[in-house]
Amino acid sequence: MLQRVYDWVDERLDITPMWRDIADHEVPEHVNPAHHFSAFVYCFGGLTFFIIVIQFLSGMFLTMYYVPDIVNAYESVKYLQGEVAFGLIVRGMHHWGASLVIVMVFLHTLRVFFTGAYKKPRELNWVVGVLMFFILLGLGFTGYLLPWDMKAYFATVVGLQIAESVPIVGTLAKTLLSGDPEIIGAQTLTRFFAIHVFFLPGALLGLLAAHFIMIRRQGIAGPL
Amino acid sequence: MSEKNHNVSRRQFLTYTLTGVGGFMAAGMILPMARFAIDPVLKTSSAGDMNAVAEVAKLTNEPQRFDFSYEQKDGWYTSEVTETAWIYQDGDNITALSPTCTHLGCTVNWNANEEHPNQFFCPCHGGRFEKDGTNIPGTPPTEPLHKYVTEVRDGTVYLGKAEPQI
Numbered sequence: 153m154l155q156r157v158y159d160w161v162d163e164r165l166d167i168t169p170m171w172r173d174i175a176d177h178e179v180p181e182h183v184n185p186a187h188h189f190s191a192f193v194y195c196f197g198g199l200t201f202f203i204i205v206i207q208f209l210s211g212m213f214l215t216m217y218y219v220p221d222i223v224n225a226y227e228s229v230k231y232l233q234g235e236v237a238f239g240l241i242v243r244g245m246h247h248w249g250a251s252l253v254i255v256m257v258f259l260h261t262l263r264v265f266f267t268g269a270y271k272k273p274r275e276l277n278w279v280v281g282v283l284m285f286f287i288l289l290g291l292g293f294t295g296y297l298l299p300w301d302m303k304a305y306f307a308t309v310v311g312l313q314i315a316e317s318v319p320i321v322g323t324l325a326k327t328l329l330s331g332d333p334e335i336i337g338a339q340t341l342t343r344f345f346a347i348h349v350f351f352l353p354g355a356l357l358g359l360l361a362a363h364f365i366m367i368r369r370q371g372i373a374g375p376l
Numbered sequence: 377m378s379e380k381n382h383n384v385s386r387r388q389f390l391t392y393t394l395t396g397v398g399g400f401m402a403a404g405m406i407l408p409m410a411r412f413a414i415d416p417v418l419k420t421s422s423a424g425d426m427n428a429v430a431e432v433a434k435l436t437n438e439p440q441r442f443d444f445s446y447e448q449k450d451g452w453y454t455s456e457v458t459e460t461a462w463i464y465q466d467g468d469n470i471t472a473l474s475p476t477c478t479h480l481g482c483t484v485n486w487n488a489n490e491e492h493p494n495q496f497f498c499p500c501h502g503g504r505f506e507k508d509g510t511n512i513p514g515t516p517p518t519e520p521l522h523k524y525v526t527e528v529r530d531g532t533v534y535l536g537k538a539e540p541q542i
Contacts, residue, residue: 206405213409217451224452231452236415238408245408 174368182375193267194372196260201360203253207291208353210246218298220345222338225300250292257285269373277366284359287352294348300341308336308344426527426534429472433531435465439473439486439496439507444535461524461535462486462496464507471508472524474538479503479516496521509541 162168185191217232217239219225233239261281264270270278297308308330316326323333331339384392429444439462448457460483461472473496475483482500489497489504495512496505504512509521525536 209405209409213412216413227452232412236412237418238412238415241408242412245405 177368180372180375183372193259193263196256196263200253200256200260203249203256204356204360206245207249207253210242210249211349211353213242214246215349220298220342222300222341225298225341229299229301246295250295253288254292257288261285267373267376271373274366274370274373277363277370280359280363280366284356284363287356287359291348291352291356294344294352297341297344298348305336308340312336426525426536428532429461429535430463430533431531432465432470432528432533435463435470435533437464437466439464441475441486442472463533470526470528470533472526472533472535473509474522474524476522476538477503477517478511478519478521484521 181187183191183194185195214232217228217236219228229243231239233243264278264281293308293311297304312326312330315329316322318325327333329340329343330336331343425446427444427446430440430442434440442461442463443458444461445456445458448455460475462475463470463472465471475485475496477484477498477500479498479501482498482503484496484498484503484505486496487493488499489495492504494507496507496509498504498517501516503517504515505517505521506512509523511517511520520541522538523541524538527534527536
């Protein structure tokens with residue numbers, strides 16, 4: 153049945169070359185844990201992507217109940233994790249995934265560094281990777297405020313003070329982030345929500361695409 | 377042993393197990409999120425709550441307007457909602473009608489139009505109803521006014537949900 157649906161589409165749109173191009177390629181021996189068990193270090197990039205996918209999904213579902221408003225934000229989080237079925241699990245996935253993604257990125261970066269995979273001709277991919285690391289940090293920073301509890305609020309107070317400490321543009325940067333020169337409140341929360349849910353994930357998707365296109369074009373770096 | 381002696385080849389076995397394990401893991405991810413999303417559909421509603429609205433002693437044969445409020449819980453948001461009922465007593469029967477016009481949802485009033493006394497009148501498109509809520513033919517509404525579920529306890533009228541008469 154599935155095969156016939158596939159054939160029907162393939163006959164009209166010729167999709168086989170498309171997915172072959174993306175998915176059908178050999179895994180070199182030095183990257184295959186079946187040959188050398190130590191090659192499991194090559195899994196960290198994929199695991200990072202896997203967790204990012206979980207973050208996207210669980211985040212999408214969380215916005216079904218969450219409101220970025222100072223009066224209701226805390227109450228809506230309390231409601232979704234306390235009264236909606238599996239709310240604690242879905243929020244937990246997003247919460248723990250946020251930390252785990254940083255761990256995975258760190259391990260992935262270590263592997264790339266110690267195998268020298270960043271060297272010519274792959275310098276650009278390293279740059280894109282570092283940009284994505286910064287975006288993930290930004291996602292962590294903006295997401296932390298959204299539950300609008302004491303911990304969230306004071307973490308953001310400190311974070312914005314760090315932004316303010318930058319010479320010359322510090323005050324501007326802080327106001328740009330918090331939406332108000334003095335108050336960390338209603339406007340800060342909506343701003344952080346917009347950045348967390350639209351701007352940074354959008355940028356992340358673009359850079360992920362660039363990261364993957366480059367690795368397919370250049371192939372995995374050779375053995376040590 | 378060559379691969380030909382097996383009904384399931386090594387490649388097939390690997391495909392099955394990997395698909396199974398992968399499917400199990402994907403389900404473990406997707407199921408909590410799906411259940412989370414469809415929760416409003418599966419939540420049992422708090423329908424059946426009755427609210428005290430009026431003393432039976434105050435009711436007359438003429439429909440009177442009674443406002444009543446109750447707490448409405450909407451997720452994390454609780455608010456006080458006010459509803460209106462037109463109630464009259466006919467012998468032992470107590471009838472409580474919803475003031476929402478069955479045409480387009482405006483609010484009807486009893487005896488509000490001098491040309492049509494003793495009827496419910498809707499100001500929006502001139503819809504009219506008899507005292508028992510029956511819509512008058514030739515006016516826009518297509519069904520009678522909705523009727524509240526009514527209950528009398530200790531001389532007090534309790535109202536539930538407004539339900540269609542037909």
